[in-house]
Amino acid sequence: MNIYSDERLINLGIISGTVGRDFGSARDKEIAAKIFESLGIPLSKILGLKQVHEDKIININSDEDLAAYKSQNLHEADGWLLSLPQTGVMILTADCVPLYLWSADGKYVSLTHCGWRGIVQELPKKAAEMIKAKTQEKLQAYIGPHIKDCCFEVKEDVASRFPKETIIQRKNKIFVDLDKAIILQLTSAGVDEKEIQTGCHCQCTCCNKKDFFSYRRDGTKDALLSFVYKL
């Protein structure tokens, strides 16, 4: 299984990453279950949500939070802030950004589904501010596989919602650099740019058909699983 992850997070005892397409689409619950089984993570400990391209983040920091989560059926949100041990969270992406953000001591870890709509609603910045409100530790980040500036062509209406530093013009086409947009938000929230890791262009979901699903390329609902599990 190919897992795209950040060693800093793994070294903190946080099993995490974005799983490549070799297992199939994790939109299929049986496939998601198989992925967790092969990772040795109990499926019953994994929490899910209904992604809606907005900016809500669910806190799972205590047994009370977990009980509140379990007492409701539908969780419309696009991210997690987790500190409860032996608990895991997941999101699905296929071009959108799986953003991993954590305090350097590993106590708090956030995983957010950042599509362009979530990014213009400042979901990355909000995740950083939520962790900073809980701890003085420095923050670290990993921007997982997603559609990169080579392929993320947009029209003027979408481009106009992004900072100009993130816009690239090529042959009368407009592209947005989502890595850059996220880095700008995280640094404005006080994250040191040196602490933010991004993948190479080989981690563009749209270019790299062998390893990833891409909504832009394929137009299907197939999706990659991203997860965080705290030991």
Ligand SMILES: [Zn+2]
């Ligand atoms: Zn690309």
